[in-house]
Amino acid sequence: MHLAAHFPGVNATTVWADPRSRSQIDFSSFVHLARTAERGKFDFFFLAEGLRLREHNGRVHDLDVVGRPESLTVLNALAAVTERLGLAATVNATFNEPYELARRLATLDHLSEGRAAWNVVTSSDAFTGENFRRGGYLDRADRYNRAAEFVATARELWDSWTPDGESRPFAHDGEQFTISGEFTVPRSPQGHPVVIQAGDSSEGREFAASAADIIFTRHGTLDAGRIFYADVKARLAAYGRQPDDLKIMPGVTVVVGDTDAEAQEQAYEIRRQQVSPQNAILAAEQLWGTDLSAYDPDGPLPEIDPVIDSGLVKGRVLHGDPFAVVARWREIAAAKGLSLRQTVIETTTRQSFIGSPQTVAAELTAFVDERAADGFILVPHLTPGGLDDFVDRVVPLLQESGAFRSEYSGSTLRSHLGLVEPVWKG
């Protein structure tokens, strides 16, 4: 089993109103969570990226945590205070160029002695583009074309120095990039930093099968996980790769209590914290696509139809057909007699694993044993202590049962993941 720690993000999952919540930006918070993850022998620490503050109704969204540092800079600093933990940065392939980013990633791999990973994401929105020279809009297919060529080009650069430390000129002439010259950084300790692809779409799966070492996916039921797992692993052969060459790691939330019942109570309380009255109205506005500020969060659901493509929400990806989701919400509210806020709590934020340490350890192990996942990216709800309980109470059980490592056996992230060093293609 592989485990990773996701630093709490800028969405409603992260509870800032709890008295235990600390800064989302002070370096000490990053040190706390990274050292907790390393104490738990996690594979890696994961940072998301922000390139434009989210907006709602034409204004900066103010109900969730806002603001974060730039990931590669933080990870280079964390390399100074950790020794074995992998360090994964999310960096956008749309608003960067291969030469500079490949150099920054190779630099992290050198400075951390082989612990760097890159979560490749793409973006297509002109909204984010307003902060960049690149600007503009890419359609969905072009996003993955650019990402695929970006990763391929980065690998050419990482291979441009021989394993013996000799620099060779490179030249890449493609649809997206035409570049040539010499790379400034020797081949890094891992050969290539570990590549992560986040996203479940068909294009995303194919891209991961062709080019990634890890796929960061959404968590669902055990059955859904097994279907996804089988689908993705089956795509690897077409690229001459083995099933073990790509690790499937869903992002999960975990609540640990003394007993299963106590954990359920805690989990409900966390969901109540996540869905403040204001956040309940906001979640409804995101779904309905219109101003619902006049509605009472403790009252019934709005009876109006949702508005499609209203442009109310910016900088956030929406999923699903609003009419279908609204219909489902109405069904649930009617069946259980729930208010608007209670409906939001009920429908949108249930944690992935809830229970005593024994229950959580057993369920995590079952997901891996039954081939629904190779491991998990844990997303805590509190900064920075949100994984303390998991590391202190669940990890020892996983170690006792042999499901998870008790010590690091190697020093690089590739060694933690059981991935071989990429073959040098000079």
Add this chain to the structure above:
Amino acid sequence: MSARTPLHLAAEIGGPPHYDAGHYLRLARLAEGGALDYVTLGDSFARPGLDALAVLARVAPATDRIGLVPTVTTTHTEPFHVSSAVASLDWVSNGRAGWHADVSTTEAEARLFGRRSAAPPAALWQEAGEVADVSARLWDSWEDDAEIRDTATGRFIDRDKLHYVDFEGSTFSVRGPAIVPRPPQGRPVTVIDATSAPARAAAARHADVVHIRATTPEQAAAVRDELRAGAAAHGRDPDALRVLVALTVDLGDVETAPEPGLESGPQLAGRGTYFRGGPVDLADLIAQWHRAGAADGFHLTPITPERDLERIVNGTVALLQHRSLFRTFHPGGTLREHLGLVRPASRYAAPKAAAASSAASKEA
């Protein structure tokens, strides 16, 4: 300038490339032991070496006081990313970050990106100045008290204290606000090497610290006066500008046969005017120039960092400290405090707050 103006000292820790953190960490700690204001680490896409900002981010948690100033180029990079990375360096170092803005002039560098051709220095420095400008605006785009965590209203931030910068440059535009909350120093320190004329114009307008080259104290004083006048012409407080003379320093062979004063020797990669002599001679030169009001301090580039930085710190700096011409420890925690520069208020803050800092209100 009064002879009692505090002396500022900085050192470059680059040189032949190293690909591990230990080398740079040793040099940064050495400079920190000498209570220097900051270390610089040069960078360019044109020659081998790691990303300098990353190296100094790696050094930050393993040091306590020394200022950290990587070279960051503005020609082929994204201004928004540049401002975010420098702000983040300020966060991970608890307020010790600066950046040395530089441009990429060659066709070879342009081919690494394949996005635009090489351009004349004047155009590149115009753009570099705009990048410094938009970075400062992005660092101001969160007011200091924007984060409120108000449980009563459910609001994490007061969004009236976050600001769009809506910057339109000659080659790029940025909407804002920053993604990184306001850095500990308010604005990390902007350093520009003003050797070339177009760079000098950008420095007068945007730099907090300027590196200059001069072969006599009179020449240095003249350049300093010109920069201060330029800053004043842009509505800035000239006293909020630090002008450091850049010297390339070779303390290698000449332990007993000093060559007093400054001589024009071989230029090393355009990095500085060349000084060759012993640590004591260098201390004498620094003391003499500083007494003459030629500069606010010196930026020293050791020709062989492992050897010369040790001699600078344990020889030259120790002597200056013994003569009470240089601090023996860092009384402050941030690079701005080392340099005697105030923490600027955000230009977007309400007038009452802005008035608290004269420097900020003049720049706004």
